[in-house]
Amino acid sequence: MAASERSSALTLLARVGFSELADADAHLSELESVLGLDRDALLAHTSVAADPDAALDSLTLIARRDAQAVRTLAASEKGWRALWALLGASYGFGEFYLRHPEELPDLTTAGTRLPSATELLDALTSAVGAEDGFAESGAEASWVALRVRYRRMLARIAAYDLLSDEPVDEIPDVAATLADAAGAALEASLCVARTRIARDPAGGGLFPREQVAGTRLAVIGMGKTGARELNYVSDVDVIFVGGGDPALIDEVGESRVVDIATRLAVQTMRGISEVEVEPPLWEVDANLRPEGRQGALVRTLESHLAYYDRWAKSWEFQALLKARPLAGDLELGQEYVAAVQPKVWTSAARENFVDSVQRMRERVTEHIPPDEVQYQIKLGPGGIRDIEFTVQLLQLVHGLSDDTIRQRGTLDALTALVAAGYIGRAEAQTFARDYRVLRLLEHRTQLRRLSRTHLMPSDPGELRALARATRLVGSGPAVWELWESVKREVRDIHVRLFYRPLLSAVAGMSAEERSLSPEQAHDRLAAIGFSDPAGALRHIAALTSGLSRKASIQRHLMPVLIRWFADGADPDYGLLAFRRLSERLGDSPWFLRMLRDSSAAAESLTRVLSSSRYIGELMEWIPESAAWLDDDDLLRPRGGVALQEEARAIQTRHETTEDAMRAVRALRRRELLRTAMGAIVGGMTVEELGETLTTITEVTIQATLRAVRREIVPPEDRDLDFSVIAMGRFGGRELGFGSDADVMYVYRANGIEPQRAHDLALKLVAGIRKHSEDHRVPLDLDVDLRPEGRNGPLARSLDAYAEYYRRWSLSWEAQALLRARGVAGSVKLIGAFMKLADDVRFPAKVDPQGVREIKRIKARVENERLPQNADPRRHLKLGPGALSDVEWLVQLLQLEHGHRVEQLRTTSTQAALAAARDADLVPSAAAQRLGEAWRLASRLRSANTLASGHTSDILPPDRMKLDAIGRLLDYPPRSATQVEEDWFAATRRARRVFEKLFYG
Known part of the structure; x- marks a missing residue:
């Protein structure tokens, strides 16, 4: 080939979607030779291939294995187009046809329609030679045949899906067909299981054939399988229900029948999941059964019902919401579903309903590796699970009294919720579209290697192939942007669907919005965690009613705020505290502006209020503290020097001790509140918290002593030295919220008459205790660690302390001095007391x-x-x-x-x-x-x-x-x-x- 021709050929390959041009050219030349087809015929349908390079690679390998099978299929335009679509979207199908090129002719009719449930069942049971519930002998061969036939039918489904003009609209039908295929595969595998455990004429098998035939086994589909919303490669959740003909039970006993049913269940699962020559199809997961993995694999219907009546947790009933007879004895399966459905729809009335539902939602997200969160289509924020959780919770909340919304499928449930008026039509339509988009992305990522995955690809080439396979956008970057926008919209719609309608029950809303009745709003608030829904409704009404600017802004914000409160530890108190704070602040422009413009500050506000009554009670008296949440610097603890300067400034501005101390107490409350808010929002170590709280307490005591001394000690007695000694955790700078402040009081007369000095010291003690009292945030100055404990004087002179420790000191008093530290008063006196304390607490020789x-x-x-x-x-x-x-x-x-x-x-x-x-x-x-x-x-x-x-x-x-x-x-x-x-x-x-x- 001339250079110009080769260049032209490569340019054509690039134009139709190939990236590896040299390799593609070589493969096409090889195929032209092997298949006897010209290049135009080979490339006629590359436009349907998501990854033309991968398709051509797989096609070349298959042709090397069986050129005739490929040549024959190429004669069929439909078959050739279907093959390019499958190989371009899936390495997995490339590997399948490489193992089984004899399956290629089936593609001649693929891509025009989805197989029906009956066709799937007939195809898979005939693959194992099923007749009267039994398969042909030779379980291993039958399992291989079943898996090959299943993948043949899966190829038909995928071809239709990939070749459809609007694959996103086909998601419900494709997912339902995949669930039907799973049910058919389980039915065929059950036929093989019966044959495998039944005795044959040669004496093989475990049980007489007639006993196996008389044993009933119902396979109940759960989760996406039960809802007919299955993925291409997903765990198939099942529950097994066993039983038997009455005559058989009379003959061999119920336990024998359950034993046979259990053997059947085990073999059925192996036929699908066990490693064989042909790879497994998917995992059969029976862990949703009573007692999970520790429970019996098979129970009778009566045993199931007894468990659900006595032991089942609320989340187990939620899991049963999608239960559907899938395979085996469908009559028994229907009896099971009919018996458990009433229990599902009354579970919302159970006391622990909210916790169990929320725990189910969180359980699946707790173990996502951090590096996978941004790629998670199913479990991450704004993913499929957010939609499913929202819909299921709405169903469970309102389905208790409304049977019209008791649907298995997510999209069917959305339609029913709209019809019943629980959500708006526009929101539901957008939500449904986003759900289909997310499911389509998930389907295409699983098709790529026919493996179970829920992760968006990060490789640019893989993103490009995903964009072509979904037909949603035209490039790899665009498909990533689409996914990001859908995630954001899902989170927003979640709020709109679940929280905004609450307002319509209590406040004036636009005419377009559907209203919930007060009873429905009550149920919905209870479902998301409010213990007193009626009280919450009153608070919401008070916050959002009226025509004021504040009410208008809070009507707009309330759906988000309710969600944030519901995520907190105490939603009821958080909402009450927010109402009180809002009322105290009135129409303060800065507060409304912060709520409207700073979502981080608003979320932090809901967090601290729903986490801490300590903070809520203080914020009611210091409402301006809400502004700190919009500035990280304002939440940082203030240093001791700054607090000392403020405390001294306060005292110079007030003439009376009472006025000065009222301001000092306000300073202490403010700094305690700042510390508490900073600890929750910003996080603090134990050491940082202890240091900060100790500093606040020290400044308070120092300011109190200055104020009291100015009032009590006359000028002629100014030589009196007086100091406060911190003890215990206060002395160790290890205070926590609510800690007492252990102290001792010491004085030195310095020439003042001893009794007068003692009386003045006691007056100072009384004044400190009186003016430091705070009924809002108590400051307990505990003096029980003084010498002689509660029986000793409240204050002693330095000499009296020295004499006592020299003559009478007990071991526990020396131990108490280990954390003694001067915090207020005379610096010289503190130094002298510390020297005295060192001699007592660090003796040269310890008394045994x-x-x-x-x-x-x-x-x-x-x-x-x-x-x-x-x-x-x-x-x-x-x-x-x-x-x-x-x-x-x-x-x-x-x-x-x-x-x-x-x-x-x-x-x-x-x-x-x-x-x-x-x-x-x-x-x-x-x-x-x-x-x-x-x-x-x-x-x-x-x-x-x-x-x-x-x-x-x-x-x-x-x-x-x-x-x-x-x-x-x-x-x-x-x-x-x-x-x-x-x-x-x-x-x-x-x-x-x-x-x-x-x-x-």
Whole structure:
């Protein structure tokens, strides 16, 4: 061939869609020689091939294997066109025809129509020689024949699909035909199974033929198979129901009949899925049966119903929504479906309905690898599962009282929901179109290699082939853009379908929108997680009713806000708190603008309100704090210097102590709220949270002391030194939300008459306690760690402390001083007190009797201080392996070794634990377990306070409260059990370490 001719030939190949031009030219030359066909005839139908290069590669290989079969098919224009379509869309079909070129002639009639259910059943059962429910002998050969025949029929379906002018419109019919093919394959495989387990004249088989014939086995299609929405390659979900003729049961007993039915089910599944010469068709999945994988593979109808009546969870009834007799004894299958359907449609009334449905939705997304999320057609955001979940939830919510929407198929259900008025026609039409597009993309990706996949390709060549195969757009980049736009639209329609109609029941909406009745809106709110739907409807009405600008904006936003609230731990409280906040802010332009223009801020607002009563109650009094959510800088904790400067400025502006302290309390509330919001939205470590809360408390106490001193101490007594010493977690800079602030008070007379100095110190103490009281966010200044505990004076002079510690100090008092740290008052006095404390808490020689006393007191605390009837394992402070265990062990090590190991001289539990590890006083693994338990206990205590608004050291047994706590600790929704298990596991490990190192 001349160079110019070759160039012209290659140009033609490029024009008709080939990419690998040299290879294509070589293959075509080979085919011209082998088949005796000219190039024009060979290329007559390349336009129908999604990937002409792949089609030509497969065609060449097949021709090398059986040129005559290819030559014969080429004589049929329909057959030749169908072959190019199949090979261009599917490497899998290329491999099939390479294995079985004798199947090519069947394509002469392919592509014009879809085979009927009867044709599919006849074709597959005849492939195994089925007669009277039994197949010809030779199960392995029959299985191979079944699989080859199935793929012949699959090729007919795919050819019709690929050659249709609008394949997206053919999705419902194609999916239904694929489900019919699956049912026919199971029926044929069941015939083979009967033959395989029945005794033949030679003595093979397990059971007499008449017993096998008398055994009834119904195969129930579930999921997409049951709904006649099956993919090309998908797991086929089934449930097996067994039974037998009454005479057979009387003769051999029910258990024998179930045993035969079980053998039949096992062999039926093997015929489809087991590895043979011809590859498996798909996986037969029976895990939706009662008790899942642990349950019996086959049960009688009565056994199924007994399980559903007594033990089944709500999600199991949702799974039964699409159940349909598929193969085997169809009469028994219909009895099964008729018996379970009423249970499906009453499941929405069950108490745990919402949790179970949401758990089903989340279960399939939890295990998506992060690098696959953006490619997931089925499970990712805006994917097929979002549509199916929305439709099914609407069906289950409203199907309880409306049998017209009880449809198996997604598209049929959408049509019924429109007719019944639960969704608008325009939204449903767009949703249905998006569903077809997503299913078409899924079908084409599975056809590519005849394998189960739900991932969009990333390779440009694969995207180009996908675009040609779907006929939706003209290029690879365009098909990706289409997919992205569909995903966005699906998410938006999900909101419009499920949430916006709620407003029509309570507020004025446009005439075009269909209204839900109050009862329907009530049911829908209950379905998405609101415990008090009636109350939620009242709040929605209050927020959206009227003609004001605020009502108009909130009507527009409310569907999205409801969805965000529903995703939270406490939707009811979140919506109530939002209403209160909205009412406090009125028509504030910045608030309405933030809601309208900043979706991130609006979503964060719903998150903090539905996560934390602590925040909701504070925001009601500090409504302007909502603006912080629109600026990350405003959510960051403010430093101690900035807070000190503000507190001093406040005090200079107010003449009276009462006015000044009212402003200081407002400062504290504001900063606590800022910290809480930042912890939820931005995340904080335990150490960062402890540091921030400690700083806020220090600034508050310092400001209070300044104000009180100015009021109480006259000028002539100004030489009196007075200081506040932080103790416990306050001293360790380890405060959490709701923590007490342990303190001691010390003074030095400096020439003032001792009794007067003492009286002034007590007045200062009383003033600090009085003016620091805050009924909204209590600040409990706990003085129980002072010498002599509750029996000792509230304040002592420095000399009195020195005398007491020298003469009377007990071991626990030295232990308490380990976290002593000056926080307010005279700097010189604080320095002197710390020097005194160091001599007591880091002695050169430790008294063995004192160590024994500490251990005795610890044992007594465990036995006596736990609240009555409290489960010790749930106590975050005093329980085994909890805070107390870790802190007492660390403090014992500080007492024993602090004089020698300088790094142990710290008030921080975590820093001291690290120092003990570095000094080889605690093994590294043990230190890690102790640290993990301490951090988890600290996080749980704060989360408990944030969620409930109340302080408690008990891990609540209530599952909803536990779930709310888990959400704040970044667990996924409905993780109550996991939170509990993680806590028990961490404390078990820490307790073992504690007992070995503390008591050992």
